[in-house]
Amino acid sequence: MAGILSNLRATVIVSLVLAALYLGAYVLTGSIELNSAFWQGLARWTHVVAGIMWIGLLWYFNFVQIPNMPKIPDEQKPAIGKVIAPAALFWFRWGAAFTVLTGLMVAGLRGYSMEVLTLGVAAEIYTPQYSFIGIGMWLAIIMAANVWFVIWPNQKIALGMVEAEADAKPKAARTAMLFSRTNTLLSFPMLIAMAMAQTVFG
Structure with missing residues (x-):
């Protein structure tokens, strides 16, 4: 064992x-039974697994790494920047991508992709569930876009993974931190939609 x-x-x-x-x-x-409910459940499981990876690392960065970096002696900080942060960022960004992908898969299997993405506007008959889950989906899409198009490019500069001027590193680190903090701000309302949509609306 x-x-x-x-x-x-x-x-x-x-x-x-x-x-x-x-x-x-x-x-x-x-x-x-191996029916549509089974495949929906399996897709939801993959969605939850990916989401735990993504939001778990988001909260690790914001609740653990960022607040404690000033307490780490300067000689030990390279271990974070060269080893731990790049590995965490790999799982962080791919967790974000797969969370959104599997979320869209769940909506597709449930047959309401267009309804939730349009917040119920495209529905023949509007139901609050469409806008409730749709807002959560759009928050997740915005958060994933922040990861891939703002946080990751700026982290590469801040961690020295790409060539950049020395004075660009602190600015990139601050930008990455602010957008990561923005994602933390959005995470709780997004999780309300993800966790409660099926129970409060049936």
């Missing part, structure tokens, strides 16, 4: 196998 837990890849693979066995047992016993 220690061999599995000592290796992240092995740990993740075993976790996925356990998840498949858990779900498979219910499918094989006939408790869960």
Whole structure:
């Protein structure tokens, strides 16, 4: 067991196998049918997994790394900037991309993509659920755009991953921080839509 837990890849693979066995047992016993609800549920699971990766890292940056960077001795800061931050940013940006992609997949499988993206304007019959979930989707799209088109390019400058003037680094770091903080600000209302849409509207 220690061999599995000592290796992240092995740990993740075993976790996925356990998840498949858990779900498979219910499918094989006939408790869960392989119908549209099953595929919607599977898509929702991938959406939740990607979202945890994304928002978890967003909150790590904002609740842990950024506030504590001033407390780290200068000689230790390169370890954060050269090793930890680039790895975290990789999972952060791809978590954002897959969260949006799988969210659109869930909406497509539920048959209301256009309705929620237009906040109910394109619906034959308007229901508040369309605007409720649609606002959450647009907040997530804005947040993901911030990640890919503002935070990531500026972090590459701030961390020295791309060539830039020395005085550009502090400015890029501040821009990345402000947009990351903007995403934190948007995350709680976005999660209201994601977590509550199916329960409050059925």
